[in-house]
Amino acid sequence: MAHPRRKRSLPSEPVRVAIESLTHDGRGIARVDGKPVFVDGALPGEEVSFVYTDSRRDYAEGRLESLHVAAPGRVPPRCPSFGICGGCSFQHVADGEQIRHKQALLVEQFQRIARLASVPLLPPLTGPSWGYRHKARLGVKHVAKKGKVLVGFRERASAFITDLDTCPVLHPAIGEHLPELAAMIGELGIRDRVPQIEVAVGDGRAALVFRILEDLSEADRACLVAFGERSGFDIYTQRQGPDSVAPLHPAAPAPLTYALPEQGVTFRFQPTDFTQVNLEINRRMVSRVMELLAPEPHERVLDLFCGIGNFTLPLATRAGHVVGVEGGAEAVARARENAAANGIGNVEFHVADLTQPFAGQPWAAGRYDRILLDPSRAGAEAVLAGVPEWDARRIVYVSCNPATLARDAGLLVHRYGYRLVHAGVMDMFPQTAHVESIAVFER
Template sequence: MARPNRIDQTPFALDILDLSHDGRGVARRENGKTVFVAGALPGERVLAKQTARSRSFDEAVVVEVERASPDRVQPRCPHFGVCGGCALQHLEESKQILAKQRVLLENFERIGHVAPEAVLPPLTDAQWGYRRKGRFSVRRVEKKGKTLVGFREQDPRFVADLSICHTAIPEIGERVEALSRLVDAMDARREIPQIEFIAGDQTVALVFRHLAPLSAADRERLEAFAREHGFAVFLQPGGVDSVHALWPADPPLSFRLPQWDVELGFRPLDFIQVNRGLNEKMIARALELLDAQPGERVLDLFCGLGNFTLPLARGAAHVVGVEGDAGLVARARENARRNGLGNVEFHAADLAQPLAGQPWARQGFDRLLLDPPRSGADGVLRQLPLDGLKRIVYVSCHPGSLARDAGYLVRERGWALRAAGVMDMFPHTAHVESIAVFETRGPGGRGPAARGQGPGKDLEPDIG
């Protein structure tokens, strides 16, 4: 039986032409085949080593930079290039967000066949120590004689051997090695596949997933670690509903949005926006673009804990939040009570399914805000009666699905894409968070924002 052809490991020279959506350099071999090169930047000439191949493209990694881009910087993290948590630390910070802006605009053009009338200035905040929620993989590696705790490597089969993480909040990022030593000392060190972390204003919580019951000694080790470092520790022996506190008994988990005098409580596996400072700027921009008036009704789809819903309720007459996760809906309702907001209601509904029979879907609204998952909002937008809405603000964690949905709204439903822009929720990664505002077309196809009224009057093109 013939053995499969092995990949030739001989380094070869490439001129890098572009940056891909996942942060790799794009080049072409002499035969015209596309190569995606990890660690390379546009304008560079590099020596690369091939790591994988497919029929339509090859993959490679930089061995040596022969001609560096002026935008190249020294990565802060010693694990960059191995750990898969970051892809862009070698690119100057102000250029990272412009690269993401280019990805968004290219997606609009290529997928949606639309273009925003204006490009919003990018939103940025802290570049380091921002990640307040995340998941570390855990693996005991006998050859290394230790337990690894960290993100997956660029090759996701392996767990990165981390000593520090500069993107995580310092309480977590500076204690990766301490977590590794903790798990390695446990009886259940081979039965813990992951540790999740999440931070509120008062408490940083760790959730230990374990595949077998923990011994009394392991529980004591975890509690001692929590006391020493000021963590709250939760255990997860099964599914999401199995999560329970080990120590302390009832740790407070919440964060405030001071601009709107709102506090949101959450559970340790709930979704919250990763970057606290950027989240507050994102809410402010979304509310400014939506421009809800005191007498108006607003619909907030994929509302989660009420991250946008409750700030909206401070200014609108009535806000309806809809979310598919019943647990998040329960917490959102509790958050409304916590903040004394009686002009908001929450409903649980799978927004990817038919909405017939959902009473909230038949109510009239003046404005719509939506913040869908990566798959986008195509299903719900095709079902909603959009007539009567004055403005739609779409917050997106995936530029491809936003572009697709923008094309639908513009070409099939008669809306205008007034403005869009990027927000750096995940600095040093290739993740693109974005926001777009749509208006109904007025006479001659021009709406209020395009005529210099409302929040659109300050939107100036800035495409870098």
């Protein structure tokens, strides 16, 4: 018979320690009696006192109680809710120090997981540090005891919604108007039945998708429409699953758009489509991919996990032919629409689950000169089985998870005969510990 784990009693008094390094998610690491303790809010080189919040057999967790010696890279957080809100974890770290930490983490993952002694680094891609989030999922909660609706990110390690007046990392069109949005929801008859809002901001326009657990009354419908009219937001509702997303105001809104001026390509997208959170870094990232992959006019390029064609279409302006493959049929449909809208004909798109065997599928047959990989956090391990047949001279890998990038890099180098040429970080999510990275491999 299994017994529930007995909760260990935690010391109540603060403990003073020296912080040695950082975890991958930005917590300071100290040691007490030889056991690592992960201290939220502490930085390497600091002396702090912390209070235990959890203790396990092999590690413990703690909360910063007082700071005795501060690290040179520590700065005052801009947001008054920092430390409570779970949306950010690095506002107390200077921008340059954030980049150095992310770069060091990337190198450590390559050395430890991929077993690569040398990691030639690219200059980091940086951009705006504030107001950069063009996509977000915000929680909503009517709190009767407070007499108001809360709209924001969830609190750290909690299901509660942070009580925010403003959010400096959200695009200002949203981040500076959270109280008005919350007040409007408070006027709805179904204010207790609105759990979340999807935010999508394009070039010049923004959309809000309200998840609703109950049908709108006529009064609620009128309230949302009036909010859309005075705010300028496109308003959508989602009654059930993703297929139930429907426009409310305007009745037939034009698609949102974002442009890649250097490549002369403009994308249309719906508010629930996957697009990059940081549009400025995305523009610079696409340009870097173009530079590193460097397709020639006579070459065939394979773009795996292509989404709505964010890389596929720019690559097609340089390559002879580009094949994009993506698991979502809706994303592939949008990619084809964008190819047609931009007058790009030397592309083709296929729907395929790239976590499953793909031998025999038409797109997988034959050689490719160059390959681009841009997988989810799970990485691209399964699809690498096609690398020997494709025989590409160069592979560029864009990653949102340095651990799975390092794992796959080890496969490319030690199993498939490639060498790591360059790797680097791209600051897609400033003020957070999230690491977006890129690596180049040559046969």
